[in-house]
Amino acid sequence: MNNTIKELLERKSVRVFLEKDIAEDDKQLILQCAVNAPSAGNQQMYRIIDVTNQEIKDKLSVLCDNQSFISQAKMLLVFCGDFRKWYDAFKYTGLNPRSVGVGDLILAIEDSLIAAQNAVSAAWSLGIGSCYIGDILENKEEIKKLLKLPDYVFPSTLVVFGYPTAQQLERLKPKRESLKYLVCENEYKEYDKEMLKEMFMDKQNFKNEEEYLNWLKRFYERKYNSSFAKEMTRSIREYLKEYL
Numbered sequence: 001m002n003n004t005i006k007e008l009l010e011r012k013s014v015r016v017f018l019e020k021d022i023a024e025d026d027k028q029l030i031l032q033c034a035v036n037a038p039s040a041g042n043q044q045m046y047r048i049i050d051v052t053n054q055e056i057k058d059k060l061s062v063l064c065d066n067q068s069f070i071s072q073a074k075m076l077l078v079f080c081g082d083f084r085k086w087y088d089a090f091k092y093t094g095l096n097p098r099s100v101g102v103g104d105l106i107l108a109i110e111d112s113l114i115a116a117q118n119a120v121s122a123a124w125s126l127g128i129g130s131c132y133i134g135d136i137l138e139n140k141e142e143i144k145k146l147l148k149l150p151d152y153v154f155p156s157t158l159v160v161f162g163y164p165t166a167q168q169l170e171r172l173k174p175k176r177e178s179l180k181y182l183v184c185e186n187e188y189k190e191y192d193k194e195m196l197k198e199m200f201m202d203k204q205n206f207k208n209e210e211e212y213l214n215w216l217k218r219f220y221e222r223k224y225n226s227s228f229a230k231e232m233t234r235s236i237r238e239y240l241k242e243y244l
């Protein structure tokens with residue numbers, strides 16, 4: 001197995017960091033890997049905000065569902081889908097551009113997330129751990145103000161980085177669903193009730209159906225029905241108003 005495959009298979013999220021700074025050269029390498037990711041038409045419809053100000057880190061930590069490890073990370077990168085640069089270039093050259101639409105937004109989000117994953121993989125290869133923070137999608141009004149995001153700039157994700165503690169390295173990587181459930185040939189295959197049960201029981205190592213049902217109910221309340229999930233939907237609906 002080559003090293004790239006090994007690292008992709010082994011990589012896991014890191015949420016507790018050593019008190020060790022990331023060297024500037026390593027940060028630059030990670031950023032170079034991010035911007036060398038593919039992007040639609042090589043348009044690079046993203047902007048990466050490198051958050052170095054501790055006050056902003058602390059505020060992000062609170063705004064992203066009070067996850068305190070965010071403020072302790074050694075490097076915080078907000079990957080924004082950025083169609084604004086193209087819109088402005090078109091405008092400045094008198095092209096009278098149409099409004100930016102949801103298609104442009106989705107493409108920009110794709111570009112930004114692909115760049116983010118390159119950063120994550122590059123960091124891991126340097127021994128630097130990371131964790132995506134989906135909660136950056138919440139609290140649109142405060143996040144826009146804090147990061148001074150203009151319209152047509154969408155904070156697709158926050159990724160926090162730092163050297164993992166020994167405990168984080170030892171922590172077992174959460175099991176994935178088997179390929180047989182995740183890959184289908186030629187066309188989409190609907191999951192039936194049995195298949196879903198089998199898939200989740202296998203992933204979670206449940207011994208009986210009762211364990212599965214209890215877990216699913218708890219998961220439903222903790223994630224799908226949570227206040228943060230509802231806030232995320234509200235917040236994104238507000239962002240979408242810029243594009244609709």
Ligand SMILES: Cc1cc2nc3c(=O)[nH]c(=O)nc-3n(C[C@H](O)[C@H](O)[C@H](O)COP(=O)(O)O)c2cc1C
Pocket residue numbers: 011012013014015067131132133134135157173174
């Ligand atoms: C889009 C996205 C959002 C995430 N948001 C958070 C988050 O807000 N907080 C957190 O602790 N982990 C977050 N994670 C990390 C996942 O929980 C983690 O990737 C998943 O449990 C699999 O574990 P692993 O990365 O260790 O393999 C997020 C991951 C992704 C891809």
